[in-house]
């Protein structure tokens with residue numbers, strides 16, 4: 001059995017207290033929300049904070065406010081999010097992403113804030129301490145070499161959060177609070193394409209809320225590739241958000257997940273969609289353009305060439321979804337791994 005390392009636990013009741021305590025020693029303290037990512041990582045000694053600051057006692061973080069747009073507290077669980085009728089009707093892609101994270105048990109504990117701040121993943125990193133020690137560790141923790149690309153001076157671990165691509169595509173705004181004040185950034189600005197330094201959040205900052213723009217008039221979808229349809233992290237994913245006039249696209253946004261160390265915005269695919277009728281030909285061209293920017297590495301499940309090819313399928317399926325096609329059969333096939 002893997003045991004947690006020793007740490008001091010602090011349980012603030014307000015965001016202000018949490019920010020004050022975090023500011024005391026940000027380099028050696030970590031926040032914990034649901035703990036579904038942090039605790040396994042601590043058991044594997046990927047993280048060894050001397051202080052852990054629990055966010056679960058802070059009521060302010062669990063509110064969802066609705067003023068035509070939704071502002072979601074970072075402490076809202078993924079189960080609550082996936083079950084919220086406002087999210088389901090106005091932000092379907094976010095509902096689909098939240099509902100596909102891990103398992104029901106984990107979604108009951110897991111929070112939206114924790115999902116956005118999820119550690120990047122890699123076959124050589126998500127292993128026990130002894131396993132990692134046997135390969136002399138790797139650059140991301142305790143070692144010098146990247147075993148995925150030995151000449152790389154940068155860690156290439158994979159951004160594996162399901163909700164981030166959707167929030168990037170929706171253009172959500174995040175609020176970060178520290179003892180020094182509050183700042184707001186676009187969801188896309190939270191992430192950096194570096195497996196070690198994958199967040200631009202400062203160590204003394206707490207992600208407190210996620211504000212979505214008004215969802216009326218937008219259609220959205222999230223498509224995820226994973227081995228087991230009821231359990232696994234994404235190994236490729238596509239989030240689509242679009243507004244239509246009849247079947248003509250007024251504006252579309254496409255973001256890819258799990259094919260880099262951050263969610264990727266597929267700019268060329270978006271420009272091919274905007275102003276066009278969403279025909280099969282337009283979908284194919286946009287899916288091809290989106291697939292071209294995906295650069296998966298050989299450090300997670302499935303063979304990388306197939307993962308890259310599947311990005312096209314995920315984007316095409318997402319576009320057909322927002323077009324209004326009946327995609328239930330395609331979703332079922334994907335969840336059972338029956339796609340080539």
Ligand SMILES: Cc1cc2nc3c(=O)[nH]c(=O)nc-3n(C[C@H](O)[C@H](O)[C@H](O)COP(=O)(O)OP(=O)(O)OC[C@H]3O[C@@H](n4cnc5c(N)ncnc54)[C@H](O)[C@@H]3O)c2cc1C
Nearest residue numbers: 033034035036037038102110111113114115117162207233
């Ligand atoms: C078996 C298994 C399967 C999983 N499958 C998936 C999957 O399919 N898709 C997926 O996306 N994830 C998956 N996960 C990972 C995890 O369960 C989710 O990402 C979850 O949403 C993390 O949220 P949490 O509240 O538990 O985060 P925690 O574990 O509490 O925290 C995660 C990280 O975020 C930081 N953090 C938490 N809250 C804040 C905040 N408010 N401000 C700043 N930093 C914060 C923590 O310090 C930590 O670094 C899986 C985990 C397991 C164990």
Ligand code: SF4
Nearest residue numbers: 122138146147155156
């Ligand atoms: S990509 Fe390289 S440095 Fe990063 S976790 Fe994997 S092996 Fe380590």
